[in-house]
Amino acid sequence: MSDKVKSHFESTPNAEGYYGRFGGNHYPEELRSALEELTTCYQELRQSPEFQSTLKKAQIGFQGRPTPIHYLENISKQVGGAQIFVKREDLNHTGAHKINHCVGFGLLAKRMGKTKLIAETGAGQHGLALASAAAYFGLECEVHMGEVDISKQSSNVGKMQLLGARVVPVKTGQSALKDASDSAFNAYAEQHEHALYAIGSAIGPHPFPMIVRDFQGIVGREAREQFTSLSNGSLPEHVVACVAGGSNAMGIYTGFIDDPEVVLHAVEPLGISEELGKHAATLSYGRPGTLHGAESIVIQNYDGTPASVSSIASGLAYPGVGPEIAMLYEAGRLSIGRSLDKEVVDTFFRMAKFEGIIPALESAHALAFAIRLAAERPSSERILVNLSGRGDKDVDYVLEHYKPADFV
């Protein structure tokens, strides 16, 4: 790890789990002892060479790390501006970056003597990664998922069940990601004696955002090393990631956060319009509030309750962001991008047709923005995009609703 990366890890969060004014621990008293136990165990275990070497073994053999960096030559040439590179997190086992922290939580649960992992999922990628990690470590697994997402992402549901997980349908609210998170937190409160909550993103009360960021940091550490070795030691001018809670973004930002010359772009889902309820662009339209046990930025109704959100990508339909993302945004370290559903679908088809890669709809938000950015920037500049997941899960939905001929 470079000294620059290390300095970021050392300064956030503070001992109370705050990132500037965001974060903290705003969960009911009954979870306090569970969260304290988790913080203490994690701080001890992360120092353990045995823990780190077991994690590394799983990352290499089970997950397939390191994932490569790849130049999108055809699209870059078509655009004729800056060069676009992707960090291929889609090549991870189970097809997305989520496995990075699921394997970490699995090992943590094992070492803490827990027998079960609990989580929420939106697109199903986190649930699938967690079910696989649970099977690998010999743990039970319970995944909470909104009914809307269950019907949209049915192939992932079947896979989770095949891997031995129990999928709990959630019918409250919008029957989507936020409601699944509420339901999973309740299950954790009831079962924390023997279960660990393996949260799906860098969200929630302390220590979850820190643990997820730390495990996802492998993406940025690898990307920095790989990029500098292919570019005579230089860094990319731009790093781009889509943001819901911020796990893939914090992962790749980790490698570049202390290099102010690298612009960090956070791409939000603009859905079908900027009207409340028609998007999930939290940093653009949210305001400070508390969600899932942490102070952050939240899209809210007038009365302060979390608002309904919408995105073609189930994994981005969340009305908040993780506290570290909120802090970086407020500190002016993030540049905000937005992609509309229709731009995302266009990019989905374009990546498939011209690059031979089908991206997850979540990742296609980052790619759509990167393509627009490349058109505005000179060919001397390099844009590194976190290609957070593959789009197999989205193919049926996209082909049912859109015709390739109407796009690229």
Ligand SMILES: Cc1ncc(COP(=O)(O)O)c(C=O)c1O
């Ligand atoms: C492939 C993929 N990318 C990105 C995300 C967004 O989550 P996060 O902001 O935590 O990276 C998801 C969430 O399900 C996802 O499945």
